[in-house]
Amino acid sequence: MKIYKAKDYQDMSRKAANIISAQVITKPDCVLGLATGSTPEGMYAQLVEWYKKGDLDFSEVKSVNLDEYRGMTRDNDQSYYYFMHKHLFDHVNIDPANTHLPNGIAEDPQEECIRYENQIKSMGGVDLQLLGMGHNGHIGFNEPGDEFTKMTNCVDLQESTIEANKRFFASADDVPKQAYTMGIGTIMRAKRVLLMVSGEDKAETLAKALCGPITPKVPASVLQLHNDVVVVADEAALSAMK
Numbered sequence: 001m002k003i004y005k006a007k008d009y010q011d012m013s014r015k016a017a018n019i020i021s022a023q024v025i026t027k028p029d030c031v032l033g034l035a036t037g038s039t040p041e042g043m044y045a046q047l048v049e050w051y052k053k054g055d056l057d058f059s060e061v062k063s064v065n066l067d068e069y070r071g072m073t074r075d076n077d078q079s080y081y082y083f084m085h086k087h088l089f090d091h092v093n094i095d096p097a098n099t100h101l102p103n104g105i106a107e108d109p110q111e112e113c114i115r116y117e118n119q120i121k122s123m124g125g126v127d128l129q130l131l132g133m134g135h136n137g138h139i140g141f142n143e144p145g146d147e148f149t150k151m152t153n154c155v156d157l158q159e160s161t162i163e164a165n166k167r168f169f170a171s172a173d174d175v176p177k178q179a180y181t182m183g184i185g186t187i188m189r190a191k192r193v194l195l196m197v198s199g200e201d202k203a204e205t206l207a208k209a210l211c212g213p214i215t216p217k218v219p220a221s222v223l224q225l226h227n228d229v230v231v232v233a234d235e236a237a238l239s240a241m242k
């Protein structure tokens with residue numbers, strides 16, 4: 001595992017954008033596993049800036065997203081489909097047909113999970129999986145639990161996640177209670193993982209994830225078992241590392 005300490009959020013965003021750019025430049029038809037949330041917003045803005053300068057070409061890139069709220073239509077401005085278009089897809093030359101997210105309004109959740117997992121397989125797996133981390137150590141929407149999930153699954157969100165995400169909604173009652181997410185197994189099958197973390201409020205959890213016991217109670221701790229993980233975190237997020 002390589003850990004890069006960034007000065008602040010902006011520095012973290014630029015360092016992470018460099019790693020994604022290197023992937024796109026060295027393998028133009030790569031499969032990027034993408035993430036949403038506040039953490040990667042600045043990194044996407046940096047990629048868009050470099051694309052506009054002519055430094056990046058996404059024409060052959062394919063993408064799969066980590067997660068999507070269940071029951072949310074794509075045109076809802078809180079859907080992760082909407083987020084990805086707003087922050088990246090609408091600003092670069094990626095082919096929309098090559099971008100994939102779980103379908104939040106699929107009728108049969110079990111079938112949707114199988115379809116999505118097969119979609120990822122049919123693309124040859126993920127070359128570089130971007131991750132943020134929740135305050136409780138979740139990656140994707142894999143909440144702390146008794147075992148690591150193997151495949152894409154439909155999860156009940158924990159109260160703490162609903163609390164954390166209510167800032168984007170009118171009230172906590174409006175936050176969806178379920179979401180589709182790649183499983184921990186799906187994430188671990190990516191060839192390379194890039195974890196971005198920012199802020200002191202995640203420092204204790206990040207220290208547990210990187211240096212504590214590997215346990216499904218801290219889902220991000222499983223990354224200690226992956227052979228190619230890059231962590232880009234700001235000083236505040238790394239402040240609890242001994």
Ligand SMILES: O=P(O)(O)OC[C@H]1O[C@](O)(CO)[C@@H](O)[C@@H]1O
Nearest residue numbers: 036037038039131132133134140
């Ligand atoms: O970057 P944020 O907004 O703190 O979210 C962290 C994580 O939470 C999720 O958005 C799910 O809540 C993940 O997809 C993300 O990586």
